[in-house]
Amino acid sequence: MYAAYVFFPLLNLPELDCKVSLINASPNDWELEASDAFVHVAQVKDGAWSVRCLTQLPVGHHFVVSSEEHFSSRAEDSVAVVFLAPEELAGNYRNLPNPGLRTTSLPQWRASICLNRKGARACYQGEIEPFASRGTALSFHPFIQPRPFVNFFLGINIEVAAEHRPAQVHISRANDRALIATHSVVSNSAFLLALDNYGFSQQDLPVIWSADLSMIPSGLGWDPRSGQMSWEHTHPPASMTVFGRRWEHQALVKKEWFAALADER
Amino acid sequence: MSPREHLASLSRPIRRRLGLVPVATVPPSGVDPSLSDLFVWRAGAGWTTHFEVLNLASLIDPHTRELGNDEVTVSIRDENGMPLEEVKLSVEAGRKLSIPISKDLAEAGLQRIGTFSVAHCVSPPRLVQFETFLTDRGYVGYSSPGQISKAYVHGNLDAIEHVCGEINPLGSRSFGWRQYVPQYSPEENVFHEYVLANPTKRTLHVEVLEIDGPLSRETARIEVSPLGTAIHSVHPDRPNLRYAFRSRLWLLRPTIFVHHPNGLDVFHG
Numbered sequence: 001m002y003a004a005y006v007f008f009p010l011l012n013l014p015e016l017d018c019k020v021s022l023i024n025a026s027p028n029d030w031e032l033e034a035s036d037a038f039v040h041v042a043q044v045k046d047g048a049w050s051v052r053c054l055t056q057l058p059v060g061h062h063f064v065v066s067s068e069e070h071f072s073s074r075a076e077d078s079v080a081v082v083f084l085a086p087e088e089l090a091g092n093y094r095n096l097p098n099p100g101l102r103t104t105s106l107p108q109w110r111a112s113i114c115l116n117r118k119g120a121r122a123c124y125q126g127e128i129e130p131f132a133s134r135g136t137a138l139s140f141h142p143f144i145q146p147r148p149f150v151n152f153f154l155g156i157n158i159e160v161a162a163e164h165r166p167a168q169v170h171i172s173r174a175n176d177r178a179l180i181a182t183h184s185v186v187s188n189s190a191f192l193l194a195l196d197n198y199g200f201s202q203q204d205l206p207v208i209w210s211a212d213l214s215m216i217p218s219g220l221g222w223d224p225r226s227g228q229m230s231w232e233h234t235h236p237p238a239s240m241t242v243f244g245r246r247w248e249h250q251a252l253v254k255k256e257w258f259a260a261l262a263d264e265r
Numbered sequence: 266m267s268p269r270e271h272l273a274s275l276s277r278p279i280r281r282r283l284g285l286v287p288v289a290t291v292p293p294s295g296v297d298p299s300l301s302d303l304f305v306w307r308a309g310a311g312w313t314t315h316f317e318v319l320n321l322a323s324l325i326d327p328h329t330r331e332l333g334n335d336e337v338t339v340s341i342r343d344e345n346g347m348p349l350e351e352v353k354l355s356v357e358a359g360r361k362l363s364i365p366i367s368k369d370l371a372e373a374g375l376q377r378i379g380t381f382s383v384a385h386c387v388s389p390p391r392l393v394q395f396e397t398f399l400t401d402r403g404y405v406g407y408s409s410p411g412q413i414s415k416a417y418v419h420g421n422l423d424a425i426e427h428v429c430g431e432i433n434p435l436g437s438r439s440f441g442w443r444q445y446v447p448q449y450s451p452e453e454n455v456f457h458e459y460v461l462a463n464p465t466k467r468t469l470h471v472e473v474l475e476i477d478g479p480l481s482r483e484t485a486r487i488e489v490s491p492l493g494t495a496i497h498s499v500h501p502d503r504p505n506l507r508y509a510f511r512s513r514l515w516l517l518r519p520t521i522f523v524h525h526p527n528g529l530d531v532f533h534g
Contacts, residue, residue: 021449021450022448023448023449023450023507025446025448025476025507026446027445027446027447027448027534028443028444028445028446028516029443029444029446030443030444060476060478060479061478062450062505106288106289106515106516107445107516107518107534109448110448111448112448112449112450114530118527119525119526119527120525120527120528121523121525121527121528121530122416122530122532123449123523123530123532124532125447125448125449125532125533125534140319140324142317142319142361142403142404143317143404143417145406145414145415149414173359174323174324174359174360175330175357175358175359175360176359177359202363203357203360203361203362204360204361205319205324205359205360205361219417222414223412223413223414223528225413226411226412226413226414226527226528227527227528228412228413228414228416228527228528228529229416229528229530230406230414230415230416230417231417232404232417232418232419232532233419234419235402235419237324237325239400239402240321240324240325240399240400240401240402241325241392241395241397241398241399241400242290242300242397242398242400242423243292243293243396243397243398244392244395244396244397244398245395245396245397246395246397248395249325249391249392249395249397253325253326256326256327256328257327260327
């Protein structure tokens with residue numbers, strides 16, 4: 001019924017271990033039945049997506065891919081992608097291959113993506129569909145907690161082309177549109193931006209935005225006293241409205257915000 | 266024409282009313298409504314719940330900051346969906362307020378769990394042109410007993426319509442029973458809570474199934490009152506189990522609380 005192009009990010013970040021837990025079973029009983037599949041992991045290496053098959057995963061079975069096992073060091077790339085495909089794939093691809101696996105829509109087919117740090121854990125059920133090159137992003141970030149909690153913005157970008165295209169991510173403040181910082185990042189990466197040195201108050205709303213990179217934006221942090229973690233992604237502007245032509249409206253929202261924020265640069 | 270063909274020939278609104286269209290939420294019927302998720306609060310016994318209130322209109326349309334503050338109403342209900350209190354507050358454009366939902370409840374001796382929804386007074390006029398409606402699917406921060414810092418989770422269902430002081434549930438019921446299975450296998454020997462909320466006008470009957478490989482067995486039946494909530498707790502004694510939730514909703518997606526020794530993990534299915 002659907003051949004969604006769905007991947008799950010495996011993150012390689014400082015101080016954090018990442019686990020992607022896949023279950024080869026449909027999340028509902030009315031859209032489609034799962035079928036035997038193969039677990040793959042893909043990573044950009046030397047200008048190509050290097051894909052390798054890890055294992056066959058029969059229907060109803062469960063498999064965990066960990067960053068500790070996949071990445072040889074923290075110095076390696078910050079993200080790989082895990083996916084299920086109906087057939088075994090392997091080799092180097094100029095573009096991220098379409099897994100060709102039928103998936104669901106209500107809800108979307110997901111995996112558990114978990115970050116572990118010193119015995120604490122934060123998860124979310126998610127997926128990522130590769131973004132267009134030179135996409136855009138606009139995120140309002142409500143997650144900053146008072147010190148000593150350590151607050152980060154975590155951005156994840158996956159694009160079809162096997163490259164690390166340079167881009168810029170900006171941090172502004174929503175009420176006065178002041179530009180606080182600009183960071184250089186690359187496509188096909190996961191990046192942590194520390195937020196605690198910018199003087200945001202508890203009533204401030206940081207805006208994290210990019211005119212040349214789409215991403216999954218999220219707030220990640222931990223309390224060094226107890227280890228308690230928090231990880232949740234923000235909604236895109238389209239999720240602040242429902243029904244109707246909300247994606248068309250989102251394009252207008254982004255355009256107006258980018259114009260307002262660029263004026264303050 | 267076969268019965269299936271006859272049903273398929275009906276208009277979408279009629280098919281939706283009959284529960285034949287797989288949608289999580291039905292469109293609102295009021296004029297200039299404000300939609301909201303049906304969020305869950307936890308209070309008492311060391312639990313705290315905070316909600317991050319944003320001036321959504323100023324984020325959707327940056328020009329609306331000239332309209333001034335957004336007047337927001339938070340409607341809080343108990344676990345049976347009965348109204349408890351309303352909190353009204355004012356949020357400046359481009360700012361946020363972190364409000365302690367649980368504070369007054371705990372002080373009043375109310376404990377455990379319930380639901381709340383959020384209505385915004387200011388909505389950008391141009392939403393009419395795009396035939397779309399403002400909705401708050403915002404962010405709830407929970408601190409479990411013994412913790413100070415919060416673990417955040419966002420709303421996952423446009424469940425409630427606020428219009429002219431009235432509240433109208435928008436959850437879409439299915440013609441038949443539907444099963445939702447979080448693609449998550451709880452760790453053995455770790456306490457988990459699957460929290461369900463009912464975004465419809467009728468009592469929701471839920472069957473919980475434990476799935477172990479090819480086998481599944483019913484382990485619980487739960488009733489959730491309209492606009493109410495219920496908890497299904499598990500403490501798995503072996504790995505690779507999953508839990509399915511069968512109901513008359515197209516999508517009954519729980520919020521999952523995981524109680525690790527080093528802190529709380531919370532996410533939705």
